[in-house]
């Protein structure tokens with residue numbers, strides 16, 4: 001997956017692509033992989049880095065959505081449970097089966113949740129991850145030593161999936177390229193091309209590394225820009241009603257001692273009527289999330305004071321070792337691209353299922369959904385796109401298609417397990433140059449060879465690409481990631497043949513941005 005090859009393909013002005021996808025998050029990558037795997041010539045263009053937007057800021061769950069079951073959205077839960085099973089089958093190096101425990105503090109809660117979770121188990125069918133089980137108070141305390149004991153009645157275990165969101169995005173981009181597609185990061189769509197009848201016939205984009213503007217022709221264009229959907233729609237038809245409502249959710253990341261368990265905690269009903277998760281992830285604990293409407297879509301949204309207080313206060317009600325602001329290793333916010341709410345509808349009530357919209361000009365937009373269902377969203381939007389563009393009909397092939405990095409037996413003791421089938425190649429780098437085996441920071445497991453790998457094989461272009469989305473340092477421990485920056489910039493500059501001034505600038509801008517992940 002080389003950016004230079006992508007730019008070369010893009011600059012071929014004689015070419016008409018079958019499908020161009022705008023946006024390199026879960027939705028865009030899902031659509032592009034589906035299209036390329038069916039044999040259509042496919043180009044995906046991303047303004048920043050793959051998964052720089054919402055798709056690196058999730059709760060890291062591949063789930064049916066117990067909450068949606070409680071809301072009675074059976075169809076959404078059924079489709080998500082099926083996709084959960086398929087993803088575990090196609091990317092076992094990134095998705096794992098995780099136990100969730102609901103601690104219960106009222107006499108009726110255990111039977112109540114057990115019945116609901118048995119339905120959840122039944123709906124998973126053959127793709128189920130394990131049966132839900134009732135726990136006594138003692139068993140709950142043994143599984144979750146840091147849970148509040150006062151009035152604890154017992155607990156219920158259920159199973160769902162957990163994953164690494166931006167690593168899955170990178171693997172999808174690699175899968176796209178391996179299927180003959182082209183993926184380019186740092187390439188911004190600045191306009192849409194139209195034919196004489198006003199139908200979309202391609203895109204105009206800027207390579208943000210060189211400022212060169214390209215025009216790429218295609219039979220159909222898919223807008224998969226998440227919370228930025230309306231910006232692209234405005235290029236097509238200025239002044240249209242909003243189709244997307246951004247809803248912010250934040251997470252805090254804590255040291256493992258705040259959970260002291262390999263199992264996750266699920267609090268089914270917080271004071272604002274949502275669910276709260278505390279989930280072990282890459283040796284730390286992620287706690288979240290919130291859900292509230294925001295006015296503007298931003299690429300680096302920031303947590304609001306109220307959200308921070310809500311998460312800390314709710315966590316304190318359930319954990320014996322209560323987290324304070326200074327315990328927060330990283331704080332990150334993401335924006336859900338929800339289909340715009342109708343008047344009077346709260347965001348937690350807006351359906352999380354996806355929508356495919358077709359504009360008069362033939363521009364197709366895919367909105368809503370969630371990471372768990374990215375494959376199905378891809379299938380749906382490509383079915384629609386091929387029909388609209390009159391492309392030869394071909395069946396979707398992604399259901400049983402292993403993704404880049406697929407391996408059968410995953411050894412999760414080594415932090416490099418996320419690379420799956422690429423592990424031997426990274427180890428080979430270290431064999432050739434033992435200095436690449438050196439750890440970069442005492443508090444995080446990453447070694448220098450991973451930086452080299454990210455630049456050579458995973459299209460990392462900036463310090464933020466490496467530290468936030470190839471490695472997950474920014475999300476796991478923001479201060480440590482800033483301390484890693486000079487060494488990582490030095491390795492990257494060598495690989496990309498950049499001057500000292502590039503490293504200096506990268507460190508400066510990365511540090512400034514990452515300050516926003518530190519809670520003071």
Ligand SMILES: Cc1cc2nc3c(=O)[nH]c(=O)nc-3n(C[C@H](O)[C@H](O)[C@H](O)COP(=O)(O)OP(=O)(O)OC[C@H]3O[C@@H](n4cnc5c(N)ncnc54)[C@H](O)[C@@H]3O)c2cc1C
Pocket residue numbers: 022023024025026027028045046047048049050051052053054055056057058059060061062063187188189190224225226227228247248249250289290333334335336337368369370371372373
């Ligand atoms: C707090 C939170 C927690 C969540 N947790 C979960 C979870 O646990 N499990 C789950 O299944 N789902 C979860 N989700 C939902 C899931 O993360 C999103 O549905 C999904 O990531 C959305 O992906 P997307 O591709 O639509 O948007 P994005 O990831 O935002 O991608 C859109 C891309 O378009 C690019 N773009 C914008 N404008 C342009 C342009 N002009 N030119 C080129 N590119 C452009 C952006 O840079 C961006 O990368 C969560 C969401 C949030 C906010």
